[in-house]
Amino acid sequence: MNKKSNCKVNQLDKGEELVESRFTFRFRLRIEFWLILGVVVLCAGILLWRGIKEKTAPIGIAVISYDGEVQMRIDLSSEQDKTFTFEKNPKVQFEIQDHAIRFVHVECPDKLCEKSGFLRVENQTAVCLPNRTTLTIQGSGGEIDAFV
Amino acid sequence: MMKKQNLFLGGILLFSILLNGCTEARQTNPEPVVNEFFAFSTLITQKLYQENGNEVIEQTQQMLRDKEQRLSLYVEGSELDQVNQMAGIAPVQVSEELFEMVSVSKRYCELSEGRFDITIAPLSVLWGVDSEHPRVPEKEKIEKALSLVDYRKVELDEEKQTIFLAEKGMALDLGGIAKGYFCNDVRELYEAAGSIGWISIGGIIYNHGTKPDDSDFVFGIRDPEDPVGVAYVGTLTAPEKVISTTGAYERYFEEDGVIYHHILDPKTGYPSESDLLSVTVICKDGGLADYLSTTLYIAGSEAIENYRNDPRFEVIVIDKNHNIYCSDSLKGKFELTSEDYQLYE
CATH class of the missing domain: 1.20.5 (Single alpha-helices involved in coiled-coils or other helix-helix interfaces)
Incomplete structure (x- = not known):
């Protein structure tokens, strides 16, 4: 049981x-x-x-160089609208507007740099040869490596 | 059942590892090294993707600065300046490099039937388009300078390695070939260092190797009519080649509402009245690319068809009607991206 x-x-x-x-x-x-x-x-x-x-990620870093040496790096994604110069060459003025940057009011004979207009896309470059100043948009990528 | 689960979980784990692995691989690629400097009255930019990029950039910079000191028209006491100073007086013994450059240039002058002329210096100095004070010269002065422009009066003695400019006041200007020519020297340096990247000498580009993701470097062909100068008509890949573009938009000045550009016609003494907007030449030989882009621009659309499918080089020509003429071999390498232009078949 x-x-x-x-x-x-x-x-x-x-x-x-x-x-x-x-x-x-x-x-x-x-x-x-x-x-x-x-x-x-x-x-x-x-x-x-x-x-x-x-x-x-097209809004890059604006790099301002004078005679081949970097003077300023500006993050265009966060920088406020403004007009400014840099210490080594006050004859060159820049303007930032809506996350884009350009040469403006530059003391040079041809003003070609001013005609370059606003830069905002990676790898775009504008140059003021008389003032040996360059403005480049640097970034991590971009479709174009350089312009010719 | 459990085996299947384990297999599935293993798969997920592998997927995660691979995902992470890709991230790691991307992170270990060397950051590109970018360098800019001014020489030959222009901007020189280099971008290299390699561990010792800075060393190669430094070597290249040193090499080009050295060439500027020896070969520039605007550097007092340079080898070229000495030849110019002795014009009409005596031959000057020069380095092998300058002798070869002048020999090659003279050959190009002959081939172009004077559309390209290395004795254009009296005119280019008179106009000063590349200088800080460009101006429109008086007609008489232009005529006087024009009378000194004649490549046939450049006498070369190969044995003694001397150059003699037969008439006083004559002067050599290698600006129409030098930038491209120096790209050949940069190629040798990049090859020796196993470099990956590109150099732009006043807008003439040479690119070496492929990017870290194994793709070719991509270059934008500028829109010659875009007033802001940052738009492009299309994209181009040209591995291991020199890309030279000539267009009136590159350098110019305005006087009394008239635009005067930097491409002087050696036959008239005035800026070229080409019916083209820009000419791009893609070629292994940088000197040939530089010379041809200028010469074809001056020659205009009539001459283009003869050069369109030459096996030694490729061309992209843009005329004032926004037609783009391309070498057939550029199919798949040049891609039109602008809606304002059309490819001419």
Whole structure:
């Protein structure tokens, strides 16, 4: 009797264990599913962010050089609109407007630098040869490496 | 079942590692080294992608500054200045480099039938378009200077390595070839150093190697009618070649409402009245590219068809009707991007 009842108990225990293990397996499966989904979404997000970042990063750093030496680096994405000169050559004036920069009111004979207009795209360059001053938009990429 | 899960999880892990690995690979690419300096009355820019980029840039700068001291028309006491000072007096023994440059240039003068002339210096100095004080000279002065322009009066003695300008007042100006010619020297230096990058000497570009992502360098051909000078008509890839563009928009000055540009016609003494807006020549030989872009610009659209498909070089010519004439071999290398211009088939 005892043996029989023990056997029943054992069978019941096994059944419960089976139910429990199925439940645990399903639960683990669900966790893994969400975990995998999370990783996939995260990776896709990183790739998407990188792609967007690369495509929408045209506002670069304006670099002003005098006689080949860098005088100023200006982050056009955050700089306020203003007009200014630099210490080594006050004959050359620049203007920043709407995240773009240009030569303005320059003391030189041909004024070609002023005619270059506003620069905002990476790798664009304007030069004032008489004043040996260059204005370049530097950046991490850009479609064009240089202009000719 | 578990094996499948493990396989899937392993895949995700591998994907993440690869994703991270790509980031690492991109980060280890050397940052480009950019350098600018002024020589030969123009801006010289270099951009190199390599660990010792600064060393190569320094060597190139030194080499070009040295050439300026020896070969510039505007440097007092330079070798070229000595030849000019002795015009009509006596031959001057010069370095092998200057002798070769003048020999090659004289040959180009002959080929162009005088549209390109290295004895144009009296005119270019008179107009001063490249100087700080450009001006429109009096007609008589132009005629007088023009009478001194004649490449046939440049006497070269190969054995003694001497140059003699037969008439007093004559002077050599190598500005129409020098920038491209020096690109050949830069090529040798970049090749020896295994450099990856490009140099622009007053707008003439030489590019070497491919970018860190294995793609070719891409250059924008300027829109010659864009008043701001930063728009471009199309893009060009030309690995290991020199790209030389000539256009009136590069240097000019305005007097009494008239624009006078820097490309002087040796036959008239005045800025060339070309019917072209710009000429780009793509060639292995920088000197040839520099000479041809100027000469074809002066020659105008009539001459273009004869040069369009020459196997030694490629051309992109833009006329005043906004037609673009390209060498057939540039298909796939030049891409028109501007809607204001059309390719002429």
